[in-house]
Amino acid sequence: MAVGETRFPEMPVIEGLRLGTAMAGIKKPDRRDLVVIEIPEGARVSGAFTRNAFCAAPVTVAREHLAACSAHGEGARYLVINTGNANAGTGETGLEDARATCAELARLAGVDERSVLPFSTGVIGEPLPMERLLAGLPTALQGLDDGATAWREAGEGILTTDTRAKGASVTLALGNQTVTINGIAKGSGMIRPDMATMLAFVATDAALEPVLLDQLLREAVERSFNCITVDSDTSTNDACMLISTGRGAVVEDEADLAIFRNGLQRVMTELAQAVIRDGEGATKFVTLQVDEARSRREALDVAFTVAHSPLVKTALYASDANWGRILAAVGRAPVEAFDVERVTIDLGEVRLVERGGRAPGYTEEAGSAVMAREEIVIRIALGRGEQSATxxxxxxxxxxxxxxxxxxS
Amino acid sequence: MAVGETRFPEMPVIEGLRLGTAMAGIKKPDRRDLVVIEIPEGARVSGAFTRNAFCAAPVTVAREHLAACSAHGEGARYLVINTGNANAGTGETGLEDARATCAELARLAGVDERSVLPFSTGVIGEPLPMERLLAGLPTALQGLDDGATAWREAGEGILTTDTRAKGASVTLALGNQTVTINGIAKGSGMIRPDMATMLAFVATDAALEPVLLDQLLREAVERSFNCITVDSDTSTNDACMLISTGRGAVVEDEADLAIFRNGLQRVMTELAQAVIRDGEGATKFVTLQVDEARSRREALDVAFTVAHSPLVKTALYASDANWGRILAAVGRAPVEAFDVERVTIDLGEVRLVERGGRAPGYTEEAGSAVMAREEIVIRIALGRGEQSATxxxxxxxxxxxxxxxxxxS
Incomplete structure (x- = not known):
C-alpha cells in the first residue's frame, strides 16, 4: 500500500555523472540489487550518516573513505550500493567485506580504493554474499549511463520493502545559467532518520565549495529526512549523500545561494515525503505542524511524540477522529511547565481542542470528514513561543x- | 487475548476497609462500572498520579482533596471510581462533574466532600453521564462489604478494554503479628505509566507514618508500574493509591520495614505484570533486563527504547528471532559515547550478540526455540557500569x- 501519487520524474542529465545497475541475485534473483554511481573527477561529495551506535560496516567504511578523500582535497569517484543485505551487525567480517567491495570496484575502474564509498540496505546480521556481489560489478560498470533510464533503474536498484522508486528533480535559473539537482531515495520501514534517511543520493552540477556543500546538506537533511518517521526505529544504515560535480553554474553570491538552498530543500523534502507515502502499510500521509513553541527542539519533541503514538496512528488508520488520543500524546510530550490551557489543536480546518478540552463548535461529523481523507494535516499550537516544526x-x-x-526484513 | 495465567486471588479481609460496586450504565448496560471504596477513620492514604500535562479532571480533584486531607492531618474516607468515561479533556465542566460526584457521595455517607477522591477511566473527551453515575452511588454504598467477593467485584468494576480482573495479595509476618497487603489494578492500552499506572488501589492494615507511606509508594511504583509499557502512551488518568488503615501491626523497626517494603513491591509488581499480560492484543510477555549501565536512567532508556520499537514488537509477535532489530533498537538508545563492541544481548539462555555482531555460537534454531515461548527474557549487558533496570x-x-x-476507546 502507499498513499497518493509518487511519479518518478524524467531526470535531466548531470554532465559527467553516470549510473549503472545489475541483477546480482544478492537476496532474490531477477531484480536490480546492485547500483554503481560514477562521479566525475573534481566533484565534491558530502555525506550525512546514521547516529545509530550499531552503525553498519559500509557506514564505517564510507565515513573513513570520505575523510581520506577530504584529506587529499578530492571527492569520491564511485558509490557502490547493494540492496537485499544491510551488512550490519556483521562485526569484523562485515568491515572486510565492505572494504573488499571497494577494492574490487577500484581495480575494475582504475581508481584508488579510498575513492569508492560502499552502501548497503536490507536484512541485518547476515554476511554479504560476496561472490555474487563482486560478480555483478562488471555488469553495473558496463551499463554506466547519464540518461533518464539510468536514473530510474538506479532508483529501483536501491529499494527493499518499498513499493515504488522515489526520485525528485529541480532545474534552477541562476542568473543566465541553470543548475540541476537530481535525487533518489529508498526507505519504507525502520524509518526515523537521525542525521539522514535510509539511503538518499542527491547530485547537482552546481559548483559549491566543500564547506558550503556540507552546510547545505546538513540544513536540508534537518528539515527533510530528519523530520519523518514511520515507526520511530532509526536504521543502522542511514546515509544521505550530496554530490556536486561543479561543471554547472558557480553558486557564489547570496541571491544564487538562496535559490539553490531552496531548490535543494525542495528535492530533499519531496524525497523524504515519498518515503512516508510509501511507509510500510501506510494508508494515510499525515503532516504534523507544531507552532508557538519556545524552541524548535520543543516543537519537534511534541510533533514526534504524536507521530510515534500507536494510539494516534491506529486512530488515523481507522479514520476515527479520536482527538482524545492526540490530546493525550501532546500532554505526555517532554515540555517543561506545560500549560495545556493555552494549547489549540486543529484537524485540517476543524478546531478540535482549546482551553484544555474539546472546542465548543466541534462536531463529530466535521472531524470524521477530515479523518476520511488520505492526506491529513494536524496543527498543534502550544501558545508559549514563536518556534515551529513540521x-x-x-x-x-x-x-x-x-x-x-x-x-x- | 492475554498471556499466561492471572488468577484473581482470594483476598483476605482488611479490617474496616469495604468495597461496593454498582451497574450504573455509564457506557454499557449490565456491567459493573462504579466502585466505592470506604476507608476507616484514622487511615492514611498516599497517591501517585500521571505526569501527562493534560491530566484528567478527577486527577486534579483527587490531588486537591488529598492535599486538603493532609493539611488537616486526616486520611481520605472514600474513593469513587467509574469506568466507561475518563472525564479527561472535558475542561471546566469535567472539574464540576468530578466535584459534584464527590459532593453527592459525601452527602449520602455523611462526610466532608474533601475526604472523597474521584477516579475515572474510559473514553477521553466525552462528558460524564452525571445522572446515571449519581443514581448508581446508593447501590454501591449499600453493597459495601469487606469480603473476597467485594474485592473481586471491585476488580471487575474498574476494567475497560482489560480481558480480566487483576488482583494481588500478600500476608506478612512481622514479629508475632501479621499484616496484609491487597491490591487491584486495571490497564491494558495507553500504558506507559509515568508516576503510576492507569488505576491501582492497594490497601494494607499495617500502621505506617504518612511520610513513610508516601516514600514506600514512590519506591514501589518506580520499580513496578513505571517499568511497564504496552504502547508508550502515558494515560491522562493514571493513578495509584496506597491506603494504610493502621489497624494491624505497626511497622517501626528496620527489620519490619524491610519485610513490608519487599511485600509491597511484590504486590505492585504482580499487578503491573498483570497489566502487561493483559496488554491490548498481547500474545507475549517480555522481560527486558538491562545490566552494566552507568546509571539506572541509562538502563531504563535502553530498555524502553527496545520495548517501544514497533519492529522488535512485531518480530516478537511473529516469534521471529530477528536479533538485528533488537541490536538496531539498542543502538539508537540515547546513550552517550556508546561503545557497542562491549554490548552483549541474550535471548533467554541463548547468546545473540557480542563484539558488535552475531555471537559466534548462535544458531537460528536456538533463537527460534526461545522466541516460540509465550514468556521471553531479553538481557542486554552494556559493559559500561554497574546499574540495572527491568x-x-x-x-x-x-x-x-x-x-x-x-x-x-
Missing part, C-alpha cells in the same frame, strides 16, 4: 504488522 | 491494531 508520518495499519511479522 | 512489555499484534482501530 514532521511527516504515516498510520499504523494491519499491513504494517503483516509486513513486519510475516517476513524477515 | 522493564516488562508485550508484543504488537494484529489484535492490537484491531482493538484500537475498530473501536473508540
Amino acid at each position: 514532521v511527516w508520518t504515516s498510520d499504523l495499519s494491519h499491513d504494517y504488522v503483516t509486513i513486519n511479522a510475516d517476513y524477515r | 522493564v516488562w512489555t508485550s508484543d504488537l499484534s494484529h489484535d492490537y491494531v484491531t482493538i484500537n482501530a475498530d473501536y473508540r
Whole structure:
C-alpha cells in the first residue's frame, strides 16, 4: 500500500555523472540489487550518516573513505550500493567485506580504493554474499549511463520493502545559467532518520565549495529526512549523500545561494515525503505542524511524540477522529511547565481542542470528514513561543504488522 | 487475548476497609462500572498520579482533596471510581462533574466532600453521564462489604478494554503479628505509566507514618508500574493509591520495614505484570533486563527504547528471532559515547550478540526455540557500569491494531 501519487520524474542529465545497475541475485534473483554511481573527477561529495551506535560496516567504511578523500582535497569517484543485505551487525567480517567491495570496484575502474564509498540496505546480521556481489560489478560498470533510464533503474536498484522508486528533480535559473539537482531515495520501514534517511543520493552540477556543500546538506537533511518517521526505529544504515560535480553554474553570491538552498530543500523534502507515502502499510500521509513553541527542539519533541503514538496512528488508520488520543500524546510530550490551557489543536480546518478540552463548535461529523481523507494535516499550537516544526508520518495499519511479522526484513 | 495465567486471588479481609460496586450504565448496560471504596477513620492514604500535562479532571480533584486531607492531618474516607468515561479533556465542566460526584457521595455517607477522591477511566473527551453515575452511588454504598467477593467485584468494576480482573495479595509476618497487603489494578492500552499506572488501589492494615507511606509508594511504583509499557502512551488518568488503615501491626523497626517494603513491591509488581499480560492484543510477555549501565536512567532508556520499537514488537509477535532489530533498537538508545563492541544481548539462555555482531555460537534454531515461548527474557549487558533496570512489555499484534482501530476507546 502507499498513499497518493509518487511519479518518478524524467531526470535531466548531470554532465559527467553516470549510473549503472545489475541483477546480482544478492537476496532474490531477477531484480536490480546492485547500483554503481560514477562521479566525475573534481566533484565534491558530502555525506550525512546514521547516529545509530550499531552503525553498519559500509557506514564505517564510507565515513573513513570520505575523510581520506577530504584529506587529499578530492571527492569520491564511485558509490557502490547493494540492496537485499544491510551488512550490519556483521562485526569484523562485515568491515572486510565492505572494504573488499571497494577494492574490487577500484581495480575494475582504475581508481584508488579510498575513492569508492560502499552502501548497503536490507536484512541485518547476515554476511554479504560476496561472490555474487563482486560478480555483478562488471555488469553495473558496463551499463554506466547519464540518461533518464539510468536514473530510474538506479532508483529501483536501491529499494527493499518499498513499493515504488522515489526520485525528485529541480532545474534552477541562476542568473543566465541553470543548475540541476537530481535525487533518489529508498526507505519504507525502520524509518526515523537521525542525521539522514535510509539511503538518499542527491547530485547537482552546481559548483559549491566543500564547506558550503556540507552546510547545505546538513540544513536540508534537518528539515527533510530528519523530520519523518514511520515507526520511530532509526536504521543502522542511514546515509544521505550530496554530490556536486561543479561543471554547472558557480553558486557564489547570496541571491544564487538562496535559490539553490531552496531548490535543494525542495528535492530533499519531496524525497523524504515519498518515503512516508510509501511507509510500510501506510494508508494515510499525515503532516504534523507544531507552532508557538519556545524552541524548535520543543516543537519537534511534541510533533514526534504524536507521530510515534500507536494510539494516534491506529486512530488515523481507522479514520476515527479520536482527538482524545492526540490530546493525550501532546500532554505526555517532554515540555517543561506545560500549560495545556493555552494549547489549540486543529484537524485540517476543524478546531478540535482549546482551553484544555474539546472546542465548543466541534462536531463529530466535521472531524470524521477530515479523518476520511488520505492526506491529513494536524496543527498543534502550544501558545508559549514563536518556534515551529513540521514532521511527516504515516498510520499504523494491519499491513504494517503483516509486513513486519510475516517476513524477515 | 492475554498471556499466561492471572488468577484473581482470594483476598483476605482488611479490617474496616469495604468495597461496593454498582451497574450504573455509564457506557454499557449490565456491567459493573462504579466502585466505592470506604476507608476507616484514622487511615492514611498516599497517591501517585500521571505526569501527562493534560491530566484528567478527577486527577486534579483527587490531588486537591488529598492535599486538603493532609493539611488537616486526616486520611481520605472514600474513593469513587467509574469506568466507561475518563472525564479527561472535558475542561471546566469535567472539574464540576468530578466535584459534584464527590459532593453527592459525601452527602449520602455523611462526610466532608474533601475526604472523597474521584477516579475515572474510559473514553477521553466525552462528558460524564452525571445522572446515571449519581443514581448508581446508593447501590454501591449499600453493597459495601469487606469480603473476597467485594474485592473481586471491585476488580471487575474498574476494567475497560482489560480481558480480566487483576488482583494481588500478600500476608506478612512481622514479629508475632501479621499484616496484609491487597491490591487491584486495571490497564491494558495507553500504558506507559509515568508516576503510576492507569488505576491501582492497594490497601494494607499495617500502621505506617504518612511520610513513610508516601516514600514506600514512590519506591514501589518506580520499580513496578513505571517499568511497564504496552504502547508508550502515558494515560491522562493514571493513578495509584496506597491506603494504610493502621489497624494491624505497626511497622517501626528496620527489620519490619524491610519485610513490608519487599511485600509491597511484590504486590505492585504482580499487578503491573498483570497489566502487561493483559496488554491490548498481547500474545507475549517480555522481560527486558538491562545490566552494566552507568546509571539506572541509562538502563531504563535502553530498555524502553527496545520495548517501544514497533519492529522488535512485531518480530516478537511473529516469534521471529530477528536479533538485528533488537541490536538496531539498542543502538539508537540515547546513550552517550556508546561503545557497542562491549554490548552483549541474550535471548533467554541463548547468546545473540557480542563484539558488535552475531555471537559466534548462535544458531537460528536456538533463537527460534526461545522466541516460540509465550514468556521471553531479553538481557542486554552494556559493559559500561554497574546499574540495572527491568522493564516488562508485550508484543504488537494484529489484535492490537484491531482493538484500537475498530473501536473508540
